[in-house]
Amino acid sequence: MKKILVVDDEKEICTFFSYLLKRKGYDVTTVQSGREALNIIAAEKFHLAMLDLKLPDSDGLTLLKKIKETNCRCQVIIMTGYSTVKSAISAMQNGALDYIEKPFDDIGELEQLIDHALSTTSYARDGDLLEMAAESGIILGENQQMLQLIGMARRIAAKNVTVLIQGETGTGKEVLARFIHNCSKRGVNPFIPINCAAISENLLESELFGYEKGAFTGANKDRKGFFEIASSGTLFLDEIGEASLSTQAKLLRVLETGEYIPVGGEKVRRTDSRIIAATNVILDEAVHNRAFRQDLFYRLDVLTLKIPPLRERPEDIPLYLDYFLRRFTEGKELGVRGFAPETVDILCAYEWPGNVRELINLVQKLVTVVDEPLLLPRHLPEKVKRRKNVDDITTNFDDSGNIAGIFEHDAGLWVDRLVE
Ligand SMILES: Nc1ncnc2c1ncn2[C@@H]1O[C@H](COP(=O)(O)OP(=O)(O)OP(=O)(O)O)[C@@H](O)[C@H]1O
């Protein structure tokens, strides 16, 4: 019989769980203090622990750590009030499976969560996750940090929390945002990307909030803004770090209250859109330099997902190379069949400043330009081979007929040719 521990200082919660879970055939133990919890954790092993985040003599995070130390296979669900969602999320980053907000208004969801927790040992490497990620265009390899990140994104997708995605250019911030959207109940509703750096300051307000007829010359009918179009969907605020201070102030207001007024309008409107923001600048530094509002940063920074750059996950590079090679050659009469192992070594050592986007572009160029079955080191552009740490690899293979020079030189032309 599956054993569940419930720790909550409210007696009613304990009684509720005893009743609910016993009826479902589980063996339930309830305790109301951190001290009792620690005693019982030391003495018994549980399959699942439901921990209140705030206890009079302790807290859920401390208990979580203790549980994971003594029995790492015990699943943990954190119970939290609205005000402590951020701590609950950090508990998830420390090994809790999930969190649920009190009061529980959907018992069905609670039961599902518990049944799920008891039926899995780990979300991390489940095939379903790889498939769901792939549907959004994310290919996952062996890198544990990436697997954890995507697992976390998937688990958090159903919650309405704001997500901040950080990562260098081309690391997949937008695909990750779409993945979160697709995994949530909002997936059937619109996903609206807005590039905060690209929209001019003047336009931004009417783009975001819409306008009413007569708001300004040329406004001859009402127009919906993104906050209305994305209501019940997801608004993706890309390059949020580039938003001007006055735009930041306007955004803060909607994020705090969910309310806004269209340009030229009087009536306040409400939006229920979920916000996912992305940035390739380190926002805490921008806050420090007063280029970014601290209050907006706190609003956005409930859950921050940092996508590691490609050079920090070289073990995934061979997988990406093969995947995109297949994708670009499938069904086409192209000569290229694969990468020579030495070529893969060089590409794994390259820094990839443009990350996955750069890798995709390179593979696409190579398969179009090279007409030999194997991609050899000599086919690679100079800048890729020029890396310090691959000098010894390249010298072994630096033979005649090097097309790298042409490659660099005519890259623009080729790209033009590739546009389908
Ligand atoms: N893990 C991945 N698997 C497969 N494709 C990926 C992955 N990560 C990124 N990509 C692809 O790389 C390209 C760049 O991704 P995306 O536009 O999401 O990056 P970004 O971080 O938003 O970049 P930027 O900061 O320049 O806007 C896209 O074609 C995307 O599909």
Ligand SMILES: [Mg+2]
């Ligand atoms: Mg982007």
